[in-house]
Amino acid sequence: IAGITQAPTSQILAAGRRMTLRCTQDMRHNAMYWYRQDLGLGLRLIHYSNTAGTTGKGEVPDGYSVSRANTDDFPLTLASAVPSQTSVYFCASSPTGGGTGELFFGEGSRLTVL
Amino acid sequence: GQNIDQPTEMTATEGAIVQINCTYQTSGFNGLFWYQQHAGEAPTFLSYNVLDGLEEKGRFSSFLSRSKGYSYLLLKELQMKDSASYLCAARDSNYQLIWGAGTKLIIKP
Numbered sequence: 001i002a003g004i005t006q007a008p009t010s011q012i013l014a015a016g017r018r019m020t021l022r023c024t025q026d027m028r029h030n031a032m033y034w035y036r037q038d039l040g041l042g043l044r045l046i047h048y049s050n051t052a053g054t055t056g057k058g059e060v061p062d063g064y065s066v067s068r069a070n071t072d073d074f075p076l077t078l079a080s081a082v083p084s085q086t087s088v089y090f091c092a093s094s095p096t097g098g099g100t101g102e103l104f105f106g107e108g109s110r111l112t113v114l
Numbered sequence: 115g116q117n118i119d120q121p122t123e124m125t126a127t128e129g130a131i132v133q134i135n136c137t138y139q140t141s142g143f144n145g146l147f148w149y150q151q152h153a154g155e156a157p158t159f160l161s162y163n164v165l166d167g168l169e170e171k172g173r174f175s176s177f178l179s180r181s182k183g184y185s186y187l188l189l190k191e192l193q194m195k196d197s198a199s200y201l202c203a204a205r206d207s208n209y210q211l212i213w214g215a216g217t218k219l220i221i222k223p
Contacts, residue, residue: 040215041215042118042216045210045211090157101145101211104159106156108155
């Protein structure tokens with residue numbers, strides 16, 4: 001089934017550790033995104049990529065980095081995790097960065113930083 | 115600043131109609147989206163409006179007034195499976211989505 005796959009689905013992490021959340025899509029979409037979702041807040045954009053080889057900063061990029069070496073993969077790295085990064089992380093993709101802009105989301109990665 | 119406002123929670127009865135409102139303030143405007151999110155799951159796309167008026171899609175309709183910075187999602191013939199959070203998002207001049215916190219809809223038998 002085509003779509004977006006995220007891994008891991010859930011992780012408990014000690015503060016200060018490095019963590020990479022993986023995201024792979026098989027829809028050949030150009031644009032990919034990383035969001036975090038916290039209770040009582042809307043989805044907040046961390047980083048995005050409009051096409052392979054390019055990335056951009058979203059609303060809350062500090063403490064996170066991304067890479068887009070190819071069309072399918074868009075990993076998110078926390079260099080040194082802090083408790084405030086406890087959240088549910090969603091990877092999403094869309095055919096282009098503009099247009100009708102429907103986003104297709106992965107199932108999410110629940111991260112707890114202790 | 116950019117902002118999306120929608121009610122935190124609403125309750126409705128199975129078989130009834132419910133309207134979820136959303137007001138937005140963005141730097142420029144390139145469309146208004148509604149997504150549905152069941153608890154513990156990913157958001158899924160419901161509708162997109164860029165012109166004023168009503169877009170109907172089965173039991174769900176979405177309305178937009180650009181001059182008022184206002185949208186609503188109308189759900190008819192409510193079913194228990196419609197219990198979910200409904201997320202409103204507006205796209206700004208940079209084609210970035212600004213998301214509301216979501217409206218949790220509780221359906222009672």
